[in-house]
Amino acid sequence: MKQKVILMSLMATLSILYSQDTYTLEKVTVSNESDGGAIFETDNKDNINSQGFTKEAIELYSGPVGMSALKVVGMSPSVDYQPAEIFGSNETSFHDPLRIRGKNQSGPGGVYMLESLPISGNPGGGKTMFDMENFSGIDLYKGYAPVDKSLGFSNLIGKVDLTVARPKKEMETQFAQTVGSDKTLRSFLRFDTGKMDDVAIFGSFSKTSGDKWKGEGDLDRKNMMLGAVYTPNDNFKTEMFVIHNEDNHHNYYGLSYAEAKDLDTYAKKDWNRVSSVGSSNYYDWNKQSFKDTVLTANVEYRFVNDSVMRFKPYYSKDKGNYWFANDAKTREIEWLIDHDRYGGVLEYEVPLNDELSMKMGYWRGRQEPPGPPSSRRLYTINASGQLQYAGWNILAKNQYHEFNSPFIEFCGERDRLSYSLGIRYLDFKLAGLKNYTFGTNATTSSDYDTAIAQGTVDEWGSVDAKTFTEWLPSVYVGYQLTHNIDIYFDYARSYGYDVNLFPTYVTNRAKFVAKNVTLQQLWDQQKLELSDNFDIGMKYKSNGIVYNPNLFFTKVTGKQANVYDSHYGIAYPTNSIDAMSYGAEFAMSGPLGESVDVLASLFYNQYYYTEDFQTSAISISSIKGDQIPDAPMYGVKGALTYKIENFKFTPIVKYTGSRYGNVDHTQKIPSFTTVDFDIDYRLPKIKGFKSADVKLSFINVFNKRYIASIITPDNALAADTTQPTYIVGAPFSAYLSVGLTF
Template sequence: MSKKSVIISLAASGILLANPISIEKIIVNDIQDSDALYLAESNSSEAKNRQIFTTKSISTLSTHANMNPYTVIAFSPSVNFTPVDSTGSNEPSYHDPIHIRGKSQSGPGGVYMINSMPTSSNPGGGKLMLDMENVSSIDLYKGYLSVDKNLGFSSLIGKVDMNILQPSNKMQTTISQSFGSDGFARSFIRFDSGKIDDISLFGSLSTLSNEKTKGDGEQKRYNGMAGFSYEPNQSFKADFYAIKNSDEHHNYYNLNYAQASDLGNFFNKDFATTKPTTNGDVNYYDWNKQDFDTTTFLADILFRPTNSDTITIKPYYKQDEGGYWFSKTNSDSSKNRVINWEIDHDLFGAVSSYEHKFSQELKSKIGYWYHKQLPPGPPSEQTKYKSQNGSLVYDGYAILSKNDYHVIQAPFVEVSGEVDKINYSVGAQYQTFKL
């Protein structure tokens, strides 16, 4: 963004030299309202490689589906997000269709975090389980990651951390309704109780339905969320959240290289809309879909025994059940199969830390992260089917294996501070992984 501004300024200067003119002095007296900022002002006392997208960014840059943080951070340099349709809600596969600093995320790793907790269990459901109305800001980390953010199976391309909008101190109701082409409809409602003694809470519900922009198929999503906050004094605060997300949608056909090179003829190509009559033909839209039900519980507990000490504990749990249906083709059509990748797994863990501030020049943090989850990855149960006379016929297992939990443990330490005009942060994390 800044490079583009410099180029424009240089070009304007060249025109002025060739055709000298005089203009009046421009004086700006207005003060920028912090609520209008798209990016939050960085804290100079923190050496964090973080870009903060504010509520203004979320409401302006998000699509009408309002459930995908990648549509917001896509406006950051070196980030490339290519959704398969205008809503940004229908993923092409179990991979995140996002690139950061030229890299894409694959395997069980995910960039999705909630309140700095690694809840992503990609592949699987629940990758877009937060409505953006329930998010106060989005933190984008790319490149250097501090030790308390370097969590999850992989930090290859960075992290996208969503901060939940906490219950309001005032009673209020938020309602939004959207309609669009291809049968798009989305409803959202959130109720905040306001602060009652030391307690405040909120609850929200949303529904989304949409037809595919090409070919047959549709998407249906239901989401419910509840938040509970307890703050008896300035030294202690506990937030608890529960999320229930159901997502069912048909996938889009993936063009091969030759087809993508000839969009004039293949732009609208998608799966067949009628059941195949030829044995071995698996090109049918209703055999390429996914369906997941996800339940998540999160807690964020903070305790300040003194003005210089802070203790945080963040436990989390996620249960995910569903599966992918997809066609698998071969050069020999008799070997074409439809695969049902069944997924039923859970994950749980906690991030805890203790921070002590000796001075502005020296702050220390020590913490511990524990994470445990069932596969995938790798896949553990995939059933295959033949296409015969327009129906699917069971053809055994493509994969059937028994896997125990993946377990990750990571103690970490960090030293940071501000010396004159220099901000520094030095950390170390020791990680063990067992499967």
């Protein structure tokens, strides 16, 4: 208890390096002339309420292996990101350990955007496709986002938008090497050509490897990125960025609730080291492997009236597989992932007068499932403890999800007032699918194309495409009360859709057929999940410190739950329940003096269903008003960078409040506090080098045992057959990094 009091006092004293971007008429950049480690930009370039992380903040908070932008935005209030290890890669096929204001990602939408383009999704790979050295900034959008920065299958929880660090004007080589605990080894190399006439290019390569911190298994990741910019004159610019990432790693075992309550005994429990008859708990059958390629471009022309036309095409390819056990852990499932997404944004921006500008555009996109899942092979474990093909767990042929979305936005400033008004129309075609699962067995070909060609369509479990349409308005108003105080209000509507209905129907087909219910009947009733998000806040600047309190409220309609339908006499997942989220956030950041930078954030967050729902013919849930699972109600984060001569010392403290594994609150996980500590030393000027740095990183300094994330749906009940599983956070670890620029 004494240690916890000391740590909480340290958090309150240190605060944390985060700032909430809100519009001000005066451009304010919080930075430290002494090259501090906690530099944060607080000016707003887009009349929006967002949160931005600069290059320096990315370097400080991305961790010793620099593979996850989510670790950076995890310093923001109301953002809870708890990976199983420092790589940030070990989410399961069903769960990404990220919540923003209590919400997690629904459906196959992705939170990542690259240069405001929707290049990511879930399930699938790509969670580690970014080397943080290649990015100059990260913008975090929570409830509010401009009409052109919220694109994708879903934007319910917000977006994380990465800005590429453009090729340098002069030739430069950057090299970094990291070694550390659990055989961690990472090498990074980037070469910039410098500007060659009208062209500048950079290319990078990295290789990362390491063992799991418990049990058998490892990670192996390779990443390549190429960027090119062509600027023949001041009016025309063409940019192109290509990323290719290969990630292979083993997953961590999820504990039961009984085990999670006794971490002294079970913290290091993991998958079996050897295969055994009848059990799918073998470590090498619980893994994932993906190859991801992303291509984006920007063609931009500026006219004489300062209007700008942009065309931004994108393409991403995601191919690989998940291996995981069935619920009873008696069979093994191989989920094949092979999908792509592509599209483009055409945008025209024009100043109408000194006080008003207009932006209008059109997004066209296509995205291939999963989700929902379309190809899962099933295996039994034979008498020799080996996998034996047993047919298809799911076999379906999908169409593409399609998006057509025009938008328009007006923004500007007058005297002390700043404003932005936008609206986007969404035409979203949810892909139809033909189900071939029924009737397949071990004699069915294990080749997907062959199985489809030789299979029979199951009319009970097949559906036509379904189209959703929705208007998505957004409003931002900011007012400068004094030269150092700004207040703001914003509103935006966001959307999403969970795709759990199809796999639920296929798995329980016999029950639905017995009730004479087709999937099409249920499909026709589905609707989007919508969130109406409101923020009101203030930004106060004093002596270089920015203080940012913020209140938020969200009304959710059409949230998914497994609801009993009395008309059909059966329960199934449907988007029909209402929910609500509200809370308070506080952030501060800036220099305390010439030698100290500080950042602090804290939050209070309520997110809950506003109604009970029927779970069976005779049962009704009693969860109204109960906090959603795995969503902490409180959180505090703090960091301080102290500089003396060529040294920088940065302690980072995070407190995460208690959470529940189910929505009826019978499985409680206690709060926890972790402390990280970085020591950075910039070597004196070395001939032939622009800079040289040595960094020591200590993670979880006090070796705290804690539950990092909970794998559970938001509507999980204590009576459900499938129970939550609990992922343990990493213990103490240490890393040494050397960086050279020449």
